[in-house]
Amino acid sequence: xxxxxxxxxxxxxxxxxxxxxxxxxxxxxxxxxxxxxxxxxxxxxxxxxxxxxxxxxxxxxxxxxxxxxxxxxxxxxxxxxxxxxxxxxxxxxxxxxxxxxxxxxxxxxxxxxxxxxxxxxxxxxxxxxxxxxxxxxxxxxxxxxxxxxxxxxxxxxxxxxxxxxxxxxxxxxxxxxxxxxxxxxxxxxxxxxxxxxxxxxxxxxxxxxxxxxxxxxxxxxxxxxxxxxxxxxxxxxxxxxxxxxxxxxxxxxxxxxxxxxxxxxxxxxxxxxxxxxxxxxxxxxxxxxxxxxxxxxxxxxxxxxxxxxxxxxxxxxxxxxxxxxxxxxxxxxxxxxxxxxxxxxxxxxxxxxxxxxxxxxxxxxxxxxxxxxxxxxxxxxxxxxxxxxxxxxxxxxxxxxxx
Ligand SMILES: Cc1ncc(COP(=O)(O)O)c(C=O)c1O
Numbered sequence: 488x489x490x491x492x493x494x495x496x497x498x499x500x501x502x503x504x505x506x507x508x509x510x511x512x513x514x515x516x517x518x519x520x521x522x523x524x525x526x527x528x529x530x531x532x533x534x535x536x537x538x539x540x541x542x543x544x545x546x547x548x549x550x551x552x553x554x555x556x557x558x559x560x561x562x563x564x565x566x567x568x569x570x571x572x573x574x575x576x577x578x579x580x581x582x583x584x585x586x587x588x589x590x591x592x593x594x595x596x597x598x599x600x601x602x603x604x605x606x607x608x609x610x611x612x613x614x615x616x617x618x619x620x621x622x623x624x625x626x627x628x629x630x631x632x633x634x635x636x637x638x639x640x641x642x643x644x645x646x647x648x649x650x651x652x653x654x655x656x657x658x659x660x661x662x663x664x665x666x667x668x669x670x671x672x673x674x675x676x677x678x679x680x681x682x683x684x685x686x687x688x689x690x691x692x693x694x695x696x697x698x699x700x701x702x703x704x705x706x707x708x709x710x711x712x713x714x715x716x717x718x719x720x721x722x723x724x725x726x727x728x729x730x731x732x733x734x735x736x737x738x739x740x741x742x743x744x745x746x747x748x749x750x751x752x753x754x755x756x757x758x759x760x761x762x763x764x765x766x767x768x769x770x771x772x773x774x775x776x777x778x779x780x781x782x783x784x785x786x787x788x789x790x791x792x793x794x795x796x797x798x799x800x801x802x803x804x805x806x807x808x809x810x811x812x813x814x815x816x817x818x819x820x821x822x823x824x825x826x827x828x829x830x831x832x833x834x835x836x837x838x839x840x841x842x843x844x845x846x847x848x849x850x851x852x853x854x855x856x857x858x859x860x861x862x863x864x865x866x867x868x869x870x871x872x873x874x875x876x877x878x879x880x881x882x883x884x885x886x887x888x889x890x
Contacts (some may be wrong), residue, residue, distance in 0.1 A: 582612065592671045595622055629865070710737060740809070
Protein backbone atom coordinates (compact mmCIF):
# COMPACT_ATOMS: atom_id res chain seq x y z
CA UNK A 488 0.00 0.00 0.00
CA UNK A 489 3.02 2.29 0.31
CA UNK A 490 3.45 4.86 -2.50
CA UNK A 491 6.89 5.86 -1.24
CA UNK A 492 9.35 2.97 -1.69
CA UNK A 493 11.76 4.47 0.87
CA UNK A 494 9.14 4.57 3.59
CA UNK A 495 9.36 1.89 6.25
CA UNK A 496 6.21 0.18 7.51
CA UNK A 497 3.38 -0.10 5.01
CA UNK A 498 1.00 -3.02 4.61
CA UNK A 499 2.42 -5.61 2.24
CA UNK A 500 -0.40 -8.10 2.59
CA UNK A 501 -2.68 -10.12 0.30
CA UNK A 502 -5.51 -8.04 -1.16
CA UNK A 503 -7.99 -10.08 0.91
CA UNK A 504 -6.75 -8.32 4.04
CA UNK A 505 -6.91 -4.74 2.79
CA UNK A 506 -10.50 -4.13 3.74
CA UNK A 507 -10.00 -5.59 7.22
CA UNK A 508 -6.91 -3.45 7.83
CA UNK A 509 -8.72 -0.36 6.54
CA UNK A 510 -11.61 -0.99 8.95
CA UNK A 511 -9.21 -1.57 11.82
CA UNK A 512 -7.43 1.67 11.01
CA UNK A 513 -10.68 3.63 10.87
CA UNK A 514 -11.89 2.12 14.16
CA UNK A 515 -8.57 2.97 15.82
CA UNK A 516 -8.82 6.59 14.64
CA UNK A 517 -12.40 6.93 15.89
CA UNK A 518 -11.63 5.18 19.20
CA UNK A 519 -8.79 7.64 19.91
CA UNK A 520 -11.34 10.48 19.84
CA UNK A 521 -14.04 8.58 21.72
CA UNK A 522 -14.29 9.45 25.42
CA UNK A 523 -16.08 6.14 26.10
CA UNK A 524 -13.22 4.10 24.62
CA UNK A 525 -10.61 6.16 26.44
CA UNK A 526 -12.31 5.80 29.81
CA UNK A 527 -12.77 2.03 29.39
CA UNK A 528 -9.10 1.63 28.34
CA UNK A 529 -7.86 3.81 31.22
CA UNK A 530 -10.06 1.93 33.67
CA UNK A 531 -8.61 -1.43 32.56
CA UNK A 532 -5.05 -0.09 32.75
CA UNK A 533 -5.61 1.25 36.24
CA UNK A 534 -7.92 -1.27 37.84
CA UNK A 535 -7.00 -4.47 36.01
CA UNK A 536 -3.40 -4.14 34.88
CA UNK A 537 -2.33 -2.01 37.85
CA UNK A 538 -1.07 1.20 36.25
CA UNK A 539 0.67 3.51 36.86
CA UNK A 540 3.64 1.19 37.28
CA UNK A 541 6.29 2.24 39.83
CA UNK A 542 9.42 4.19 38.93
CA UNK A 543 11.99 2.68 41.28
CA UNK A 544 14.98 4.76 42.37
CA UNK A 545 17.80 2.19 42.31
CA UNK A 546 19.63 3.67 45.30
CA UNK A 547 22.25 0.99 45.87
CA UNK A 548 23.00 0.44 42.18
CA UNK A 549 23.39 4.21 41.75
CA UNK A 550 25.91 4.30 44.58
CA UNK A 551 27.76 1.26 43.30
CA UNK A 552 27.95 2.46 39.69
CA UNK A 553 29.11 5.89 40.85
CA UNK A 554 27.59 8.05 38.10
CA UNK A 555 24.06 8.85 36.95
CA UNK A 556 21.06 8.34 39.21
CA UNK A 557 19.50 5.07 38.04
CA UNK A 558 15.72 4.65 37.86
CA UNK A 559 13.84 1.50 36.82
CA UNK A 560 10.40 1.83 35.24
CA UNK A 561 8.85 -1.38 36.48
CA UNK A 562 6.55 -2.66 33.74
CA UNK A 563 6.94 -6.08 35.36
CA UNK A 564 4.41 -4.86 37.94
CA UNK A 565 1.68 -5.09 35.30
CA UNK A 566 -0.87 -7.91 35.43
CA UNK A 567 0.74 -10.94 33.66
CA UNK A 568 4.17 -9.51 34.45
CA UNK A 569 5.16 -7.41 31.44
CA UNK A 570 4.31 -4.38 29.31
CA UNK A 571 2.63 -6.59 26.69
CA UNK A 572 -0.81 -6.62 28.29
CA UNK A 573 -1.28 -2.90 27.52
CA UNK A 574 -1.51 -3.26 23.73
CA UNK A 575 -3.48 -6.51 24.11
CA UNK A 576 -6.10 -4.63 26.15
CA UNK A 577 -6.21 -1.83 23.57
CA UNK A 578 -6.61 -4.28 20.71
CA UNK A 579 -9.18 -6.35 22.62
CA UNK A 580 -11.36 -3.26 23.08
CA UNK A 581 -11.01 -2.37 19.40
CA UNK A 582 -11.92 -5.95 18.43
CA UNK A 583 -15.13 -5.66 20.44
CA UNK A 584 -15.98 -2.33 18.81
CA UNK A 585 -15.52 -4.04 15.44
CA UNK A 586 -17.98 -6.75 16.49
CA UNK A 587 -15.30 -9.48 16.51
CA UNK A 588 -15.89 -12.53 18.68
CA UNK A 589 -12.39 -13.93 18.84
CA UNK A 590 -8.78 -12.92 19.37
CA UNK A 591 -6.15 -14.89 17.52
CA UNK A 592 -2.42 -14.67 18.14
CA UNK A 593 0.80 -16.46 17.52
CA UNK A 594 3.40 -16.96 20.18
CA UNK A 595 6.92 -18.34 20.48
CA UNK A 596 7.86 -18.31 24.13
CA UNK A 597 4.23 -18.01 25.13
CA UNK A 598 4.37 -14.54 26.73
CA UNK A 599 2.27 -12.78 24.11
CA UNK A 600 -0.03 -15.81 24.03
CA UNK A 601 -0.64 -15.57 27.78
CA UNK A 602 -1.30 -11.81 27.59
CA UNK A 603 -3.76 -12.31 24.71
CA UNK A 604 -5.47 -15.25 26.43
CA UNK A 605 -5.80 -13.18 29.61
CA UNK A 606 -7.39 -10.24 27.79
CA UNK A 607 -9.73 -12.52 25.82
CA UNK A 608 -10.94 -14.10 29.07
CA UNK A 609 -11.38 -10.69 30.70
CA UNK A 610 -13.31 -9.23 27.75
CA UNK A 611 -15.40 -12.35 27.06
CA UNK A 612 -13.82 -13.15 23.69
CA UNK A 613 -12.83 -16.58 22.35
CA UNK A 614 -9.11 -17.06 21.87
CA UNK A 615 -7.04 -19.22 19.52
CA UNK A 616 -3.25 -19.19 19.79
CA UNK A 617 -0.97 -20.68 17.12
CA UNK A 618 2.30 -22.17 18.26
CA UNK A 619 5.01 -24.22 16.59
CA UNK A 620 4.94 -27.77 17.94
CA UNK A 621 8.61 -27.44 18.97
CA UNK A 622 7.74 -24.32 21.01
CA UNK A 623 4.77 -26.12 22.58
CA UNK A 624 7.15 -28.76 23.89
CA UNK A 625 9.62 -26.18 25.24
CA UNK A 626 7.04 -23.87 26.80
CA UNK A 627 4.71 -26.20 28.68
CA UNK A 628 4.20 -23.79 31.64
CA UNK A 629 2.83 -21.01 29.39
CA UNK A 630 0.79 -23.47 27.30
CA UNK A 631 -0.71 -24.76 30.54
CA UNK A 632 -1.59 -21.20 31.64
CA UNK A 633 -3.21 -20.38 28.31
CA UNK A 634 -5.28 -23.58 28.52
CA UNK A 635 -6.41 -22.64 32.03
CA UNK A 636 -7.47 -19.24 30.64
CA UNK A 637 -9.74 -21.04 28.19
CA UNK A 638 -7.63 -20.59 25.06
CA UNK A 639 -7.37 -23.15 22.26
CA UNK A 640 -3.75 -23.86 21.29
CA UNK A 641 -3.19 -24.90 17.67
CA UNK A 642 0.12 -26.72 17.09
CA UNK A 643 1.93 -25.91 13.84
CA UNK A 644 3.71 -28.95 12.50
CA UNK A 645 5.58 -27.66 9.46
CA UNK A 646 8.80 -25.73 8.73
CA UNK A 647 10.98 -25.23 11.78
CA UNK A 648 7.81 -25.69 13.92
CA UNK A 649 8.56 -22.41 15.70
CA UNK A 650 7.36 -18.78 15.73
CA UNK A 651 7.62 -17.84 12.05
CA UNK A 652 5.58 -20.90 11.06
CA UNK A 653 3.01 -20.00 13.72
CA UNK A 654 2.74 -16.50 12.18
CA UNK A 655 2.02 -18.00 8.75
CA UNK A 656 -0.64 -20.29 10.17
CA UNK A 657 -2.26 -17.47 12.16
CA UNK A 658 -2.41 -15.31 9.01
CA UNK A 659 -4.01 -18.18 7.07
CA UNK A 660 -6.61 -18.72 9.79
CA UNK A 661 -7.27 -14.96 9.95
CA UNK A 662 -7.95 -14.78 6.22
CA UNK A 663 -10.48 -17.60 6.59
CA UNK A 664 -12.20 -15.90 9.57
CA UNK A 665 -12.02 -12.16 8.85
CA UNK A 666 -15.55 -11.42 10.03
CA UNK A 667 -15.17 -13.01 13.44
CA UNK A 668 -11.46 -12.87 14.34
CA UNK A 669 -9.12 -10.04 15.28
CA UNK A 670 -5.42 -10.82 14.89
CA UNK A 671 -3.79 -9.51 18.07
CA UNK A 672 -0.19 -8.64 17.13
CA UNK A 673 2.26 -8.60 20.03
CA UNK A 674 4.66 -5.78 19.23
CA UNK A 675 4.99 -2.55 17.24
CA UNK A 676 5.28 -4.46 13.98
CA UNK A 677 3.23 -6.14 11.29
CA UNK A 678 1.25 -4.32 8.59
CA UNK A 679 -0.15 -0.81 9.18
CA UNK A 680 -1.92 0.20 11.38
CA UNK A 681 -0.41 -2.24 13.94
CA UNK A 682 2.97 -0.49 14.53
CA UNK A 683 1.34 2.90 15.16
CA UNK A 684 -1.59 1.41 17.08
CA UNK A 685 0.51 -0.63 19.49
CA UNK A 686 2.93 2.28 19.98
CA UNK A 687 -0.05 4.53 20.76
CA UNK A 688 -1.23 2.10 23.47
CA UNK A 689 2.29 1.59 24.87
CA UNK A 690 3.23 5.29 24.93
CA UNK A 691 1.69 5.47 28.42
CA UNK A 692 5.09 4.17 29.64
CA UNK A 693 6.96 7.31 28.56
CA UNK A 694 4.22 9.65 29.79
CA UNK A 695 4.36 8.04 33.23
CA UNK A 696 8.18 8.24 33.29
CA UNK A 697 7.98 11.98 32.54
CA UNK A 698 5.37 12.77 35.17
CA UNK A 699 6.91 10.54 37.86
CA UNK A 700 10.35 12.11 37.31
CA UNK A 701 8.96 15.63 37.16
CA UNK A 702 7.21 15.05 40.51
CA UNK A 703 10.29 13.66 42.20
CA UNK A 704 13.30 15.19 40.41
CA UNK A 705 11.74 18.17 38.61
CA UNK A 706 13.64 17.36 35.44
CA UNK A 707 13.71 15.16 32.38
CA UNK A 708 15.89 12.06 32.22
CA UNK A 709 19.22 12.34 30.40
CA UNK A 710 18.83 8.88 28.92
CA UNK A 711 16.05 6.31 28.54
CA UNK A 712 17.18 2.75 27.92
CA UNK A 713 14.97 -0.16 26.82
CA UNK A 714 15.49 -3.61 25.34
CA UNK A 715 14.36 -4.19 21.78
CA UNK A 716 12.77 -7.32 20.39
CA UNK A 717 10.05 -6.04 18.07
CA UNK A 718 10.20 -2.71 19.91
CA UNK A 719 6.97 -2.31 21.91
CA UNK A 720 8.46 -1.47 25.31
CA UNK A 721 11.16 0.66 23.66
CA UNK A 722 8.75 2.68 21.50
CA UNK A 723 6.41 2.98 24.48
CA UNK A 724 9.24 4.35 26.62
CA UNK A 725 10.80 6.59 23.93
CA UNK A 726 7.82 8.15 22.16
CA UNK A 727 7.15 10.84 24.76
CA UNK A 728 10.78 11.99 24.61
CA UNK A 729 11.35 12.09 20.84
CA UNK A 730 10.95 15.90 20.69
CA UNK A 731 13.21 16.37 23.77
CA UNK A 732 16.59 16.47 22.05
CA UNK A 733 18.48 16.44 25.37
CA UNK A 734 17.20 12.94 26.15
CA UNK A 735 19.27 10.08 24.72
CA UNK A 736 17.08 7.17 23.62
CA UNK A 737 18.97 3.88 23.68
CA UNK A 738 17.57 0.56 22.44
CA UNK A 739 19.40 -2.59 23.49
CA UNK A 740 19.22 -5.64 21.26
CA UNK A 741 20.19 -9.26 21.78
CA UNK A 742 23.95 -9.65 21.29
CA UNK A 743 23.63 -13.39 21.94
CA UNK A 744 26.92 -15.29 21.88
CA UNK A 745 28.72 -13.56 19.00
CA UNK A 746 28.49 -11.24 16.01
CA UNK A 747 28.12 -13.86 13.26
CA UNK A 748 24.70 -14.43 11.68
CA UNK A 749 22.87 -17.02 13.77
CA UNK A 750 24.63 -16.03 17.00
CA UNK A 751 22.58 -12.91 17.83
CA UNK A 752 19.40 -11.01 16.99
CA UNK A 753 20.84 -7.51 16.53
CA UNK A 754 19.62 -5.49 13.58
CA UNK A 755 22.33 -2.94 14.40
CA UNK A 756 24.99 -5.57 13.72
CA UNK A 757 23.55 -6.88 10.47
CA UNK A 758 20.01 -5.59 9.75
CA UNK A 759 19.15 -4.93 6.13
CA UNK A 760 16.11 -3.42 4.49
CA UNK A 761 13.50 -6.02 3.63
CA UNK A 762 9.81 -6.86 3.60
CA UNK A 763 8.55 -9.67 5.81
CA UNK A 764 5.29 -10.50 7.55
CA UNK A 765 3.53 -7.54 5.98
CA UNK A 766 5.88 -4.63 6.70
CA UNK A 767 9.10 -3.03 5.45
CA UNK A 768 11.88 -2.62 7.99
CA UNK A 769 15.34 -3.84 8.97
CA UNK A 770 15.66 -7.63 9.08
CA UNK A 771 18.45 -10.11 9.64
CA UNK A 772 18.85 -11.85 6.32
CA UNK A 773 20.99 -14.46 4.60
CA UNK A 774 23.08 -13.68 1.48
CA UNK A 775 20.09 -14.79 -0.58
CA UNK A 776 17.74 -12.40 1.22
CA UNK A 777 15.97 -15.11 3.20
CA UNK A 778 15.23 -14.49 6.87
CA UNK A 779 18.32 -15.49 8.83
CA UNK A 780 18.40 -17.66 11.95
CA UNK A 781 18.75 -15.72 15.19
CA UNK A 782 19.83 -16.48 18.72
CA UNK A 783 19.20 -14.95 22.12
CA UNK A 784 19.02 -16.35 25.62
CA UNK A 785 15.78 -14.37 25.90
CA UNK A 786 12.95 -15.70 23.74
CA UNK A 787 11.35 -12.24 23.48
CA UNK A 788 14.37 -10.67 21.77
CA UNK A 789 15.00 -13.62 19.47
CA UNK A 790 13.33 -12.16 16.39
CA UNK A 791 14.85 -11.15 13.01
CA UNK A 792 12.93 -7.90 12.47
CA UNK A 793 12.24 -4.66 14.29
CA UNK A 794 9.23 -2.33 14.29
CA UNK A 795 9.35 0.13 11.36
CA UNK A 796 8.96 3.31 13.46
CA UNK A 797 11.91 2.28 15.61
CA UNK A 798 13.98 1.35 12.54
CA UNK A 799 13.15 4.80 11.13
CA UNK A 800 14.21 6.60 14.33
CA UNK A 801 17.43 4.58 14.34
CA UNK A 802 18.15 5.26 10.66
CA UNK A 803 17.54 8.99 11.23
CA UNK A 804 19.84 9.06 14.25
CA UNK A 805 17.27 9.91 16.95
CA UNK A 806 17.46 6.48 18.59
CA UNK A 807 20.76 4.77 19.30
CA UNK A 808 20.93 0.99 19.08
CA UNK A 809 23.42 -1.17 20.90
CA UNK A 810 23.45 -4.73 22.18
CA UNK A 811 24.15 -6.82 25.27
CA UNK A 812 25.33 -10.42 25.15
CA UNK A 813 23.60 -13.40 26.76
CA UNK A 814 26.25 -13.44 29.49
CA UNK A 815 25.90 -9.70 30.19
CA UNK A 816 22.12 -10.09 30.48
CA UNK A 817 22.40 -12.97 32.98
CA UNK A 818 24.95 -11.03 35.00
CA UNK A 819 22.66 -7.95 35.02
CA UNK A 820 19.79 -10.05 36.42
CA UNK A 821 22.03 -11.13 39.27
CA UNK A 822 23.37 -7.63 39.91
CA UNK A 823 19.97 -5.93 40.19
CA UNK A 824 18.52 -8.84 42.17
CA UNK A 825 21.24 -8.53 44.82
CA UNK A 826 21.39 -4.71 44.91
CA UNK A 827 17.80 -3.70 44.30
CA UNK A 828 15.61 -6.70 45.08
CA UNK A 829 14.42 -6.75 41.50
CA UNK A 830 14.40 -9.99 39.49
CA UNK A 831 14.21 -8.89 35.89
CA UNK A 832 13.06 -10.81 32.84
CA UNK A 833 16.00 -11.83 30.66
CA UNK A 834 14.78 -9.50 27.89
CA UNK A 835 14.74 -6.45 30.18
CA UNK A 836 18.12 -7.45 31.60
CA UNK A 837 19.66 -6.40 28.27
CA UNK A 838 18.64 -2.81 29.10
CA UNK A 839 19.99 -3.22 32.64
CA UNK A 840 23.32 -4.45 31.23
CA UNK A 841 23.58 -1.22 29.21
CA UNK A 842 22.83 0.85 32.31
CA UNK A 843 25.75 -0.81 34.06
CA UNK A 844 27.96 0.31 31.16
CA UNK A 845 26.78 3.90 30.76
CA UNK A 846 25.77 5.07 34.27
CA UNK A 847 29.41 5.23 35.52
CA UNK A 848 30.34 7.45 32.53
CA UNK A 849 27.55 9.97 33.24
CA UNK A 850 27.68 12.94 35.68
CA UNK A 851 26.33 12.38 39.19
CA UNK A 852 23.44 14.82 38.74
CA UNK A 853 22.25 13.11 35.57
CA UNK A 854 19.42 10.57 35.35
CA UNK A 855 19.16 7.32 33.43
CA UNK A 856 15.85 5.46 33.30
CA UNK A 857 15.82 1.81 32.25
CA UNK A 858 12.55 0.19 31.36
CA UNK A 859 12.14 -3.12 33.12
CA UNK A 860 9.83 -4.55 30.47
CA UNK A 861 8.99 -7.65 32.51
CA UNK A 862 9.61 -9.54 35.70
CA UNK A 863 11.73 -12.67 35.85
CA UNK A 864 9.27 -15.31 37.10
CA UNK A 865 8.81 -16.65 33.58
CA UNK A 866 12.57 -17.22 33.28
CA UNK A 867 12.87 -19.41 36.35
CA UNK A 868 13.95 -22.46 34.34
CA UNK A 869 16.42 -20.41 32.25
CA UNK A 870 17.93 -18.84 35.36
CA UNK A 871 18.28 -22.21 37.05
CA UNK A 872 20.15 -23.51 33.97
CA UNK A 873 22.25 -20.33 33.57
CA UNK A 874 23.31 -20.41 37.24
CA UNK A 875 23.87 -24.21 37.02
CA UNK A 876 21.65 -24.73 40.06
CA UNK A 877 22.00 -28.43 40.97
CA UNK A 878 19.26 -28.25 43.61
CA UNK A 879 16.81 -27.02 41.02
CA UNK A 880 17.55 -30.11 38.92
CA UNK A 881 16.94 -32.30 41.97
CA UNK A 882 13.70 -30.42 42.61
CA UNK A 883 12.54 -31.11 39.03
CA UNK A 884 13.41 -34.78 39.41
CA UNK A 885 11.41 -34.97 42.66
CA UNK A 886 8.48 -33.20 41.03
CA UNK A 887 8.63 -35.72 38.21
CA UNK A 888 8.59 -38.63 40.63
CA UNK A 889 5.64 -37.14 42.52
CA UNK A 890 3.61 -36.81 39.32
C1 LIG B 1 9.48 -9.19 29.16
C2 LIG B 1 9.66 -8.88 27.71
N1 LIG B 1 10.39 -7.80 27.38
C3 LIG B 1 10.60 -7.47 26.09
C4 LIG B 1 10.09 -8.24 25.06
C5 LIG B 1 10.41 -7.84 23.66
O1 LIG B 1 9.32 -7.29 22.98
P1 LIG B 1 9.25 -5.76 22.62
O2 LIG B 1 10.54 -5.40 21.95
O3 LIG B 1 8.08 -5.68 21.71
O4 LIG B 1 9.05 -4.98 23.88
C6 LIG B 1 9.30 -9.38 25.35
C7 LIG B 1 8.72 -10.18 24.28
O5 LIG B 1 8.09 -11.21 24.48
C8 LIG B 1 9.08 -9.69 26.72
O6 LIG B 1 8.34 -10.78 27.08
